[in-house]
Amino acid sequence: RKEVEQDPGPFNVPEGATVAFNCTYSNSASQSFFWYRQDCRKEPKLLMSVYSSGNEDGRFTAQLNRASQYISLLIRDSKLSDSATYLCVVKTGTASKLTFGTGTRLQVTL
């Protein structure tokens, strides 16, 4: 079983739609959680951290369920510019080691 699992997609949604991605992780000792965004043929960039209480950044909402070991990302009012791959990332242990999921590809269309 992979440490971090995501549905690779692609998710094809029209502009203005709401879309949600889920991610599961296997190590219950994992401490920190993030969503990174990666545009086509570009490097990954931090989108947002994920906190236990849930957190929001504009149109993006991230949630963590430690009991079920899953993380979610909700994007409201999708824009064409949201088209990218969204990587679920987990940090386990005191070291700065991150484990990345395979990514979920989002394509927002007119």
Place this chain on the structure above:
Amino acid sequence: EAGVVQSPRYKIIEKKQPVAFWCNPISGHNTLYWYRQNLGQGPELLIRYENEEAVDDSQLPKDRFSAERLKGVDSTLKIQPAELGDSAVYLCASSPNRFGGRGYNEQFFGPGTRLTVL
């Protein structure tokens, strides 16, 4: 502020040839990472440096891969000899000191080197 710099951006070589990648992290970042990203996959850590010390190289295929960060700044990753399966994007990332500054958990990635082995 300049980001993580990598070179070359693209490299095409024949199998069994050697290849080297170079990375210059963000100034002041003492932690440096090398990742490999295969098509359709997330980045996978190859090696992590704290200053000049390799503190996690458990995923580095040591029979053909080597890395160094001699003065705790720039780093090189080498493959010798390259195999067809090494075709991937090699990403370098850096992060700031864990005991100070904002964004401790954020890793900043360079643009990567896209390697094609023929």
